[in-house]
Amino acid sequence: MATPVDTLHRPLSELRISVTDRCNFRCDYCMPKELFGAEHHFLPRSSLLSFEEINRITGVFASLGVRKVRLTGGEPLLRRDLDRLIGMLAEIPQIDDLSLTTNGALLTRKTALTLKNAGLKRISISLDTLDDEVFQAMNGVQFPVHQVLEAIDHAAAVGLAPVKVNMVVKRGVNDQAILPMARHFHDSGHILRFIEYMDVGNSNGWCYDHVLPSGELLERIHQEFPIEALPSNHSSEVAKRWRYLDGGGEIGVITSVTEPFCKGCTRARISAAGTLHTCLFASHGHDLRKPLRSGTSDEQLGQLISGWWKQREDRYSALRTSQKAIPAKIEMSYIGG
Ligand code: SAM
Ligand code: SF4
Ligand code: SF4
Secondary structure, three states, rough: OOOOEOOOOOOOEEEEOOOOOOOOOOOOOOOOOOOOOOOOOOOOHOOOHHHHHHHHHHHHHHHOOOOEEEEEOOHHOOOOOOHHHHHHHHHHOOOOEEEEEEEOOOOOOHHHHHHHHHHHOOEEEOOOOOOOOHHHHHHHOOHHHHHHHHHHHHHOOOOOOOOOOEEEEEOOOHHHHHHHHHHHHHOOOOEEEEOOOOOOOOOOOOOOHEEEHHHHHHHHHHHHHOEEEEEOOOOOOOOOOEEOOOOOOOOEOOOOOOOOOHHHEEEEEEEEEEEEEEOOOOOEEEHHHHHHHOOOOHHOOOOOOHHHHHHOOOOHHHHHOOOOOOOOOHHHHHHHO
């Protein structure tokens, strides 16, 4: 099937799959514990796409031109036997990049090895600071820093290197951690990536004052470790790459707020319940679960997806500053970050 191209000339080429809406953390910028408490209703098991359904729909996306797949959530390692899904997706011939984003809490050496052996190519692990007090307040469940650092080591030791370490930067909350994190990961072989705090969902109480522009962040790093820009690996890469002039490795900045990258956004997302979203900030999606469960052929599924993609005109971040009324958005833990 031909690769669909949207109204802004962006082809479909990447897929993010949320395998669960549940998480063992309550990060204040994603699932604040005040709002995601005991009363919160997560999806029942029957609403989640099965591994077989995920595999089938990924095959359809591959036939439409998708080459990169990332598993996310919620916390993807909460989904039992995730290696079985990875094994299935790794068999799809067109998929040449299969990766996972995790908070690392459940990533033992054994799990890392199992995922790698199943066919996982790359991993991103989130860590917002090296300061235990700040980290425990941010993750909302008192999870200690050292266990995430161990998870990063496990991933690298089994060959999932270089590990990308994702740090969401909130001004006034963890921006003091920028330099300690840069020092820690300088010369480590891992790639530290700073993510501007985004207004995903409706529950994190986002305001612009909490955003630290990446330009300012790079300036702070440059004072201690001179850096220079690197060319991007491909046109749809979201992180802007920089390298330390002393040979200490690479860092990245994800400037979704201050320098949006909607122009090159070729990414589709599937929620854990099987809804296709064509933007992280979408207020609605297209149901794939129903057709998947009601005898629709692969050909017909491909036509549905292709039709939706061709109508796509999303560029939320590029419009953010000019938007007055923002419709209710879907939570990131649901849609898949
Ligand atoms: N639970 C996994 C984790 O935290 O790595 C995967 C899902 S999480 C939604 C994916 C990524 O989104 C993480 O790196 C997280 O830090 C980032 N993220 C979540 N909320 C964010 C926000 N409001 N702004 C920027 N990044 C955010
Ligand atoms: Fe969970 Fe990841 Fe969201 Fe934190 S960012 S609450 S770890 S899904
Ligand atoms: Fe893509 Fe939407 Fe983000 Fe723009 S705002 S880069 S269209 S996900």
